[in-house]
Structure formats: structure tokens, C-alpha cells
Amino acid sequence: MTQHSALSTQHFLIETRALVKAYGLLPVLRKLDLGITRGEFVALLGPNGSGKSTLLRLLAGLSKPTAGQITIGGWTLPDEAAAVRAQIGMVSHKVLLYENLSAHENLRFFARLYNLPPAGVDARIAELLEQVGLSRRAADPVRTFSRGMQQRLSIARALLHDPDILLLDEPYTGLDVDASSVLDGLLRDAHAGGRTILMTTHQLDSAAALAGRVVILSRGGIGYDAPTAGLDGARLSAIYTETTSMVSAR
Amino acid sequence: MKTPFFKAVLSIVRKDIQIELRSRELVSSMGLFALLSILIFSFALELDRTARQEAISGVLWVTVVFASILGLNRSLAMERDQGNLDAMLLAPIDRVAIFFGKLAGNLVFALVVGLLLLPIMTILYNQNLIRPWLLLVLLLGTFGFATIGTLLAMMTVQTRARESLLPIVMMPVALPVLLAAVRASTNILAQNPIADWIAWPQILVVVDIVYLVACYLLFEYVIEE
Numbered sequence: 001m002t003q004h005s006a007l008s009t010q011h012f013l014i015e016t017r018a019l020v021k022a023y024g025l026l027p028v029l030r031k032l033d034l035g036i037t038r039g040e041f042v043a044l045l046g047p048n049g050s051g052k053s054t055l056l057r058l059l060a061g062l063s064k065p066t067a068g069q070i071t072i073g074g075w076t077l078p079d080e081a082a083a084v085r086a087q088i089g090m091v092s093h094k095v096l097l098y099e100n101l102s103a104h105e106n107l108r109f110f111a112r113l114y115n116l117p118p119a120g121v122d123a124r125i126a127e128l129l130e131q132v133g134l135s136r137r138a139a140d141p142v143r144t145f146s147r148g149m150q151q152r153l154s155i156a157r158a159l160l161h162d163p164d165i166l167l168l169d170e171p172y173t174g175l176d177v178d179a180s181s182v183l184d185g186l187l188r189d190a191h192a193g194g195r196t197i198l199m200t201t202h203q204l205d206s207a208a209a210l211a212g213r214v215v216i217l218s219r220g221g222i223g224y225d226a227p228t229a230g231l232d233g234a235r236l237s238a239i240y241t242e243t244t245s246m247v248s249a250r
Numbered sequence: 251m252k253t254p255f256f257k258a259v260l261s262i263v264r265k266d267i268q269i270e271l272r273s274r275e276l277v278s279s280m281g282l283f284a285l286l287s288i289l290i291f292s293f294a295l296e297l298d299r300t301a302r303q304e305a306i307s308g309v310l311w312v313t314v315v316f317a318s319i320l321g322l323n324r325s326l327a328m329e330r331d332q333g334n335l336d337a338m339l340l341a342p343i344d345r346v347a348i349f350f351g352k353l354a355g356n357l358v359f360a361l362v363v364g365l366l367l368l369p370i371m372t373i374l375y376n377q378n379l380i381r382p383w384l385l386l387v388l389l390l391g392t393f394g395f396a397t398i399g400t401l402l403a404m405m406t407v408q409t410r411a412r413e414s415l416l417p418i419v420m421m422p423v424a425l426p427v428l429l430a431a432v433r434a435s436t437n438i439l440a441q442n443p444i445a446d447w448i449a450w451p452q453i454l455v456v457v458d459i460v461y462l463v464a465c466y467l468l469f470e471y472v473i474e475e
Contacts, residue, residue: 062339064474082252086342094333098265100273112261113341115253141272157337 012071013038013196014059014165019068021054028054030220031068038164041187041197043207043228046217047244052200055217056167059198060090073164086114088165089158093173095150096157099143103134103153106142107160114161128156132186148179155186166190168199172206184210204240205233216243251342258343262351263358266325270359276324280317280363287313288367292374306375307435311391311428313367318360318395319417322403325356330407339473349400349469357396364388383438383451390454391431394461398424401465404472427461430454 012035019032028051036042044052057063058070061081070077072084090096097106107125116124129135132152142150151171158166168187172180180203187210191197201207207214208231216224216239223243228236270276291309295302329335329352338348365388368379399420406415421428430453437447 060340062336082342082344085340086251088340090336090340092333092336094336096333096337098269098328098334099332100269101265105268109261109265110337110341113253113258113338113343115257115342 043211050217089163093170104138258347263354266355284317326403326407394427397461
């Protein structure tokens with residue numbers, strides 16, 4: 001097991017220190033220390049209930065920690081949440097879109113919420129819709145889209161304000177093979193554009209193929225943390241099983 | 251870095267109205283419910299003309315309140331079900347702007363239904379309800395309901411029994427508004443001297459301000475887990 005041990009010496013874009021989150025008496029994250037450098041693509045794995053989504057919600061400022069510290073781009077959560085939120089884009093297994101609005105109207109609404117300059121908004125929306133392959137469906141209501149199309153639009157929404165950080169919470173949920181492959185391409189492009197990506201997923205093949213580093217959460221802490229170099233889906237699957245079963249056996 | 255407060259509020263109101271114009275889900279269901287209610291009340295009170303005259307303000311407010319509850323549930327469920335509330339919470343806006351945006355939208359829809367009711371009830375109950383003071387009381391009462399209702403609906407929409415829970419939670423809290431609105435409306439329709447009932451609209455204004463301040467202070471806690 002390789003531990004990411006340089007937490008105190010490196011300069012991280014995202015950093016949690018002794019992070020604790022409990023729901024009532026039930027602790028989900030227990031003194032979690034995690035650092036992610038600028039430009040990294042980290043896959044966050046773990047069984048259901050291991051705290052992956054909770055960690056992402058904490059990093060996005062959607063939830064407040066019970067104890068510990070979160071710093072993103074030099075800003076501290078929850079005190080400087082607005083500054084942090086401006087540099088985060090989030091994609092969830094829920095699409096976070098209004099199904100009665102068209103693709104263009106959805107993006108326009110979020111552009112206003114992110115205070116994008118009105119002059120460039122239409123061009124930015126057109127560029128993103130082109131990027132996610134939805135230009136021809138820009139005027140159609142989102143309810144007429146397939147799940148894969150909705151997820152692509154969700155990525156466009158997350159990229160609208162050109163964030164430094166993308167948080168992806170099980171973005172492959174409900175996607176078929178083709179849609180997953182399109183999503184892979186979009187995530188590669190987003191990463192190639194210099195973004196820092198933290199993605200929770202149960203798709204070990206995608207995690208091994210896309211991410212540069214994999215972190216496995218177990219019992220509210222980090223059970224495994226290492227680069228993905230030399231790892232394929234099968235090897236990662238073995239590591240995942242070993243890490244999570246070790247925890248279950250305790 | 252933050253989006254200006256009023257820009258965020260206006261964006262949310264505009265979005266809600268745009269969705270409503272597209273889907274016509276809220277106003278049509280609220281309007282249909284309201285129409286059925288006043289028709290049923292009209293038939294139920296048909297035999298006793300005096301009782302019907304005296305019950306008009308009660309019928310009006312019961313109908314407005316329950317139609318508003320219907321709209322509040324749907325309006326907030328739309329934000330919760332697709333995770334859109336999270337999407338708004340992710341934006342660099344004052345969180346209370348979400349409350350004011352949703353409040354303004356809910357108020358517009360409830361007022362539309364309330365204003366449609368007045369001419370229909372004027373015909374059905376054979377009494378003129380289109381009076382300036384009644385319009386003012388309708389505005390103040392609906393504002394009070396929409397304010398406290400938006401906050402409470404934001405809470406109950408996270409529960410499984412949201413459809414039944416909202417009226418149960420809302421009625422005791424909204425009782426001062428209902429009481430003041432019904433008393434004011436009864437006096438206006440009875441054409442009593444203004445000095446006899448002006449205290450009720452004044453109470454409505456005070457209660458509305460108290461609700462607004464309380465909701466402003468509590469909203470951030472309500473949307474936290």
C-alpha cells in the first residue's frame with residue numbers, strides 16, 4: 001500500500017486536514033487527510049457508504065464539516081465558500097438541470113447565476129454545446145434528452161464558468177457503453193485543458209484509464225492512495241477488493 | 251466574485267416563470283383546485299343565502315391557502331427532485347437569494363390564482379369581490395403565506411411525506427396571517443367603517459415583516475443537512 005505522505009510539504013490545490021463528518025452519531029469521514037495538486041486527475045473509489053459523495057459535497061461547500069479543515073485554492077471552507085464555489089464545477093449522478101427548459105435556456109440560467117458577462121454568454125454556450133455534441137439539440141427541452149445527453153449537458157453546465165476544479169460524483173450512473181465512452185472523451189478533454197479533477201466512481205476500468213491517481217476510501221479514511229501508472233482495470237479491481245475486504249474483515 | 255444579490259434573485263424568478271410558461275403545471279393545478287373548491291363551497295352553501303354571504307371571505311382564504319400549499323409543494327419539489335437546489339447552491343451567490351427568488355415566484359403564482367378567483371367568486375356568490383382594499387389584503391395575506399410557506403416547503407420537501415406534511419406544519423405557523431386576512435376581508439365585504447377593521451391589515455403587515463425577517467435568518471440553516 002502506497003500512502004500519499006507528503007501532505008505537509010507540498011502545495012495542494014485541494015487539501016483536507018483531519019476532516020471529520022458525522023451524521024448525528026454516525027461518523028462518515030474520520031480525520032481524513034487528503035491533498036490534490038493542481039492538474040491532477042484523482043479517482044476516488046470505495047464501497048457504498050464509504051464517504052465518497054460526502055467528501056465531494058464537503059469540498060463543493062454543499063455540506064459543512066463536523067471538524068477539521070478544508071482549503072481550496074488558498075481559500076478556507078466554509079468561511080470563504082463563495083470564492084471556492086466560483087472555481088468549482090460539479091457533475092453528479094443527478095443531472096442538476098431543469099427538464100422543462102431547453103439546453104440553451106438551462107445554460108443561460110446558470111450563466112446568470114455565475115455572473116458571466118452577458119456579451120460573451122451566447123458564444124460560450126454555443127462553444128460548450130458544440131464540445132459536448134448537443135449543438136443541434138440546443139433548443140430542445142431537456143426532458144426529451146436521453147440519459148447520456150443529459151449527462152453531457154450536465155458537464156457543459158459544470159464547465160460553463162471555466163472552473164479550475166471539476167468534482168464528479170458517479171458520473172457514469174445510468175449510462176450505456178456508448179454514452180460512457182463519450183463521457184470518457186469529455187473528461188479527457190477537460191483534464192487536458194489543465195483542470196484538476198476528482199471523480200468518484202464504481203467503474204474501475206475508467207478510473208484506471210483516465211485518472212493519474214487512485215484513492216480508495218474505507219471506514220471514513222484512506223485505505224489506498226497511489227498513482228495509476230501500470231495499473232489496469234483488473235489489477236485495480238484486485239487492489240480494490242483487497243483494500244475493502246481487509247476493512248470488512250476488521 | 252459573488253453574483254450580485256438582485257441579479258441572482260431575478261434570475262431565479264425569471265427561470266421559474268419561464269418553466270411555468272412552458273409547462274403550465276403550477277398555475278393550472280392550483281387554478282383547477284381553486285375553481286373546484288369554490289364550486290363545491292357554492293353548492294354546499296346554496297340553500298342558505300345569508301350563510302353564503304357571511305362565508306365568502308372564509309371560502310376565499312381557505313381556497314387561496316390550500317391552492318398555495320399545492321403550488322409550494324410542486325415548486326420546491328422541482329428544485330429537489332433533479333438536484334437543482336444543489337446546482338443553485340453551487341453557484342457563487344448569497345444563499346438567501348435562493349429563498350427570495352423562490353418566494354417571488356411562489357408569490358406571483360399564488361397571486362395569479364387569487365386574482366382569478368375574485369371575478370369568478372363575484373359571479374358565483376353574487377357579491378362584488380373586486381375592491382381595492384380586498385386586493386391589498388389579498389396581496390398582504392398571500393405574501394405572508396408565500397414567505398412562511400417557502401421556508402417550510404424547503405424543509406418538508408426533503409421528507410417522504412412532503413405532500414401531507416406541509417399543511418400540517420404550515421397551518422399553526424400561518425394562523426396569524428389567516429386570522430387577520432379573514433377578519434379584514436369579512437369587514438371589507440360587509441362594508442363596515444374602515445376604522446373598525448384597519449387594525450387587521452396593519453397586523454398583516456407586521457406579521458409579514460416578522461415572517462420575512464425570520465425566514466431571512468433561518469433559511470441558511472434550513473438548507474443545510
